[in-house]
Amino acid sequence: MPSLLELQRGFRTAVLAGATLPPSLISGGKVGAAARLAVYRNNIMGNLTRALRLSFPAVERLVGDNFFAAAAQRFIEAAPPRAADLNQYGDGFAEFLASFDAAASVSYLADVARLEWAVSRALHAPPAPPLTPEALGAVPPEHDVGLRFYPHPTLSLLSLAFPARAIWQAVLSEDDDRDARLGTIVLEASGETIVVLRSDNALDIEALSAPAFELAQTLAEGCPLGEALEHVPPDDAAPLLGNFLARGFFAGFSLPEDDTPIIQGS
Amino acid sequence: MTMAAGSSSCGACAAPIPAVAGIGLRAPHHRALLETLPAIGWLEVHSENYLGAPSLAVLDEVRAHYPVSLHSVGLSLGSAEGVDRQHLNALAALADRIEPGLISEHLAWGAVDHDFLADLLPLPLTEESLDVICRNVTQAQEAFGRPILMENPSTYLQFSHSTIPEAEFLTALVERTDCGLICDINNVFVSASNHGWDPLRYVRALPAEAIGEFHLAGHSEAGGEAAPLLLDTHDRRVALRVWSLYEDALAIVGPRPTLIEWDANIPPLPVLLDEAALAMQRLGITAVEARDALPA
Numbered sequence: 331m332p333s334l335l336e337l338q339r340g341f342r343t344a345v346l347a348g349a350t351l352p353p354s355l356i357s358g359g360k361v362g363a364a365a366r367l368a369v370y371r372n373n374i375m376g377n378l379t380r381a382l383r384l385s386f387p388a389v390e391r392l393v394g395d396n397f398f399a400a401a402a403q404r405f406i407e408a409a410p411p412r413a414a415d416l417n418q419y420g421d422g423f424a425e426f427l428a429s430f431d432a433a434a435s436v437s438y439l440a441d442v443a444r445l446e447w448a449v450s451r452a453l454h455a456p457p458a459p460p461l462t463p464e465a466l467g468a469v470p471p472e473h474d475v476g477l478r479f480y481p482h483p484t485l486s487l488l489s490l491a492f493p494a495r496a497i498w499q500a501v502l503s504e505d506d507d508r509d510a511r512l513g514t515i516v517l518e519a520s521g522e523t524i525v526v527l528r529s530d531n532a533l534d535i536e537a538l539s540a541p542a543f544e545l546a547q548t549l550a551e552g553c554p555l556g557e558a559l560e561h562v563p564p565d566d567a568a569p570l571l572g573n574f575l576a577r578g579f580f581a582g583f584s585l586p587e588d589d590t591p592i593i594q595g596s
Numbered sequence: 597m598t599m600a601a602g603s604s605s606c607g608a609c610a611a612p613i614p615a616v617a618g619i620g621l622r623a624p625h626h627r628a629l630l631e632t633l634p635a636i637g638w639l640e641v642h643s644e645n646y647l648g649a650p651s652l653a654v655l656d657e658v659r660a661h662y663p664v665s666l667h668s669v670g671l672s673l674g675s676a677e678g679v680d681r682q683h684l685n686a687l688a689a690l691a692d693r694i695e696p697g698l699i700s701e702h703l704a705w706g707a708v709d710h711d712f713l714a715d716l717l718p719l720p721l722t723e724e725s726l727d728v729i730c731r732n733v734t735q736a737q738e739a740f741g742r743p744i745l746m747e748n749p750s751t752y753l754q755f756s757h758s759t760i761p762e763a764e765f766l767t768a769l770v771e772r773t774d775c776g777l778i779c780d781i782n783n784v785f786v787s788a789s790n791h792g793w794d795p796l797r798y799v800r801a802l803p804a805e806a807i808g809e810f811h812l813a814g815h816s817e818a819g820g821e822a823a824p825l826l827l828d829t830h831d832r833r834v835a836l837r838v839w840s841l842y843e844d845a846l847a848i849v850g851p852r853p854t855l856i857e858w859d860a861n862i863p864p865l866p867v868l869l870d871e872a873a874l875a876m877q878r879l880g881i882t883a884v885e886a887r888d889a890l891p892a
Contacts, residue, residue, distance in 0.1 A: 331757045334724050335676035338708040341717065357756045359792070365821035366753035370715060377714040411712040414670030414683040417648045454648030528649075 345371045346407050378406045381416040382423060385450040388501040389427070389443050392436060401430055417454040420447050438492035438517060442501075445494045445535075448486030448526035452533060455483040458593075460529065460578030465592075469585065475556025476586025479549045480593065484528040485579055487538075487547045491519040495535060529578040536577075542570055546579060554586070611663035613638045613697035613809070613853045616881055617872035618665070620857040626654045628865040633661055636872060638697065640855050643668040643687050646694075655694060665698040665809070665853075666691055670712065673732040673746075674705030674719045688739045698809060698853070700745035700778050701736065703729070703766060720755035721765045726772075733773045745808045746770075747778035750786040750815075750828030762787070763801035770806045777802060779849065780811035781842045782834065786826040795841055804849040812842060812875060813857040830859035833871060843878055851879050 332340065332355075344351050348371060356363040379402040383390050390398040405426045411419040424443035433439050460482055469477065488494075493515055500511040523543035526535050538546065541562065548558040559567050574580065582593035616637035621629065623645065639658060643666045646655045658664065668687055671679060691699055704716035719725045737743055746769060748762065760768070766777060779802060788795035814832035818825040834842075834856070842854075856871040876882075 333676070334720065334722075334728055335708070337720060337755070338676055338705060338717075342708050342711055342713060345713070355756055357754045357758075361822060361825055363753070366825070369752040369818065369822055369825065369827065370717060373715045374713050381714070411714065412710055414672070414680060414707065414712050415644055415647045415686065416714060453650055457649050531649075 341370075342410075345374055346410060348407075375403055375406060378411065378416070378419065379403070381411075381419050382406075385417075385420040386423065386443055386446045388446055388498045389439060391501050392439060392442065392497075393433065397432070401427065401433065404430070417450065420450060423447065437519070438494060438497060441490040441492045441494035442498055444488055444490060445498050445524075445526070448488055449533060449535070451486060452484040452526050452528045455528065457531075458483050458581045461575060461580040461582055463572065463575045466575065466583065469583075473585050475554065477555040478552050478584050479555075479580040480552075480582040480584070480591050481550040482527055482578055482581045484526075485550065486526045487523070487543060487550060488526065489521070489523050489543065491521055492517065493520065493522060495522065495524060495537075525577075525579070527578065534577065541566065542573070545570055546574055549574070550579070610695040610697050613663050613665050615851045615853050616879065617854050617856065617875035619868045619872050620667075620855060620859070621658065622859065622862055623651065624862050625865045625868070626651075626658075630654070630657055630661075632865070634865065634869055636662070636869060638663040638665060638853065640665040640667050640698075640857075643690055644670045646690060647686055652690075652693075659694050663697045664694055665700065665855075666694060666696040667700045667747075669702065669716065670706060670714075671701050671732075671736060672705050672707040672712070673701050673736060674703065674717075674725065674729050675707050675732065676705075676728055677708065679732045679735050680707060680710070684736060684739045691740055698745060699740055699742065700747060700809070701733075702747045702749050703762075703769070704749045716749050718749065718751040718753055718755070721758040721760040721762060723759070726760065726765060726768055730769060730772045733769065733775050737773065737775065743773075743775050745776040745778045747780050747811065748783050748787070748802075750780075750783040750790075750826075752790055752822075752825055752827075754791055761801070763798050767801070767803050770803055775806075776808040777806045778809045778811055779807045779845060779852075780813075781845055782811065782813045782815055782838050783828060785835070785838050785841055786815050786828050789826045796844055799841070799845045799848055802849075807849050807852055810842065810845065810849075810852050810854040811857055812838065812854060812871070813859075830857050831861040833867075834874070839874070839878070842875070846878060854879065 340351060344367060350364040350367050353363045356366060379399055382402045405423055409422055424440045424447055427433050427443050428440035496515045500508060500515060523538050523540060524535060525538050545558060545562055582591045584591045614637045618638035618640055619636055621639045621641050639662045646652050670683060702716050705719055706713050706715055706717055748766060769775060770777060784795050784798050788798060812834045813830045814834055815826050816829045816831060818827050854875045856868055856875060858868055
């Protein structure tokens with residue numbers, strides 16, 4: 331007789347693999363152990379596939395129901411959720427699609443998935459007031475170079491090879507001319523850098539210039555301000571920073587030699 | 597902790613759930629509900645669907661108009677490894693904010709090694725499982741600061757090494773943790789059919805005074821190799837034989853808040869209100885009395 335933990339591990343492994351448990355573990359009747367376990371597998375796959383469909387609607391439209399379900403199944407088997415909140419499920423789906431051989435012909439698919447995941451994160455992250463220039467203004471100037479910023483919980487900075495934003499907008503539009511719109515998009519790996527966040531309870535998706543993207547990313551990773559600005563022309567620094575703050579890229583900051591974050595509203 | 601102490605500690609803040617029919621609120625009905633504010637005594641939501649910002653804003657607004665019951669599906673109180681602290685904290689924070697009339701979970705597990713399987717999976721009903729779930733329910737009740745209701749699940753298999761009949765297992769859980777119960781009538785019917793139990797005997801074996809809520813939903817019949825299993829699909833109206841079992845349960849247990857659940861092939865809101873009206877008839881409550889029971 332297995333311990334409860336052994337049984338739960340065995341059950342998890344079996345339902346994810348589409349395998350069965352030893353028949354001796356399950357009291358039978360007319361319906362066999364495999365068919366009974368399959369009911370649970372179908373429930374799990376159905377629930378998790380539905381969660382992925384909600385977060386990746388454009389990917390689903392691009393590849394169709396059946397392909398999406400097949401891809402989702404492979405992803406779920408390899409990487410089941412790590413949290414009970416299914417809105418958090420989908421991190422890594424874009425990378426999975428990028429390495430999914432069956433999707434290789436849709437070169438831009440993974441980029442559309444990256445964008446959709448950023449949108450989903452932005453929509454579902456808890457509300458947090460953005461860091462304002464006024465709050466930062468209270469910091470003595472001598473501390474400026476050592477300032478570290480905390481990214482807003484809704485912020486994603488994406489460097490995409492394909493014009494995923496135009497594809498995403500066209501695919502999800504309800505217009506009659508959707509196919510025509512899609513046809514006008516040049517599917518070349520021209521590259522774009524964009525920011526996704528929620529601000530004032532609205533979704534904000536904007537292109538960023540390459541220098542702005544690089545600076546925002548360096549700061550969002552927690553690099554001290556002085557170091558981050560080393561490669562930025564001095565005249566550009568203040569406008570870029572002012573723009574980031576105005577758009578709510580950050581939720582807080584910490585002072586040099588003090589890791590305690592100062593988060594607005596907390 | 598006793599039921600009475602738990603109830604009184606929160607009595608001042610939470611709108612209690614009246615012993616009338618309520619409906620399970622799902623996202624497709626958010627707009628219709630808030631636009632029409634139908635005469636329904638209370639609403640129940642799956643807590644996990646209201647942890648994100650957009651849906652939480654809807655729930656705040658809903659709560660301003662109705663008593664709300666928080667019913668979670670992801671705490672995995674049957675997990676041998678214990679409760680996921682982070683998720684429990686998130687649900688406790690939601691409860692602090694919403695001030696629900698009831699909080700509930702299931703006799704089930706869904707997580708192991710931090711893999712969350714998004715389903716209500718069956719437990720072997722053994723002394724070890726009873727120890728585990730009592731410990732986890734106690735931890736959850738401490739986090740919520742009040743007793744919770746535990747729901748009997750629909751199951752599709754039984755483990756050979758189970759030693760305790762399900763109704764006895766739930767009775768022991770109540771005795772050891774002071775939790776209450778949801779008696780899901782459809783689940784009783786589905787599990788009884790799948791395992792050859794007597795559904796009435798099951799209902800009679802539960803401690804009536806601990807039952808704080810009934811659930812009702814539609815089920816379907818499995819095809820293929822899983823036939824003739826019944827599946828708890830929540831995708832249609834309540835079956836006639838489930839209504840009949842509900843009438844028997846009302847006679848045995850007495851009137852309790854009764855929830856209509858519908859989770860797939862979700863029809864327009866009036867269809868759920870119609871099902872709720874059918875539950876009200878069985879509860880012996882007229883439409884006028886139902887309106888009077890509504891919070892002002």
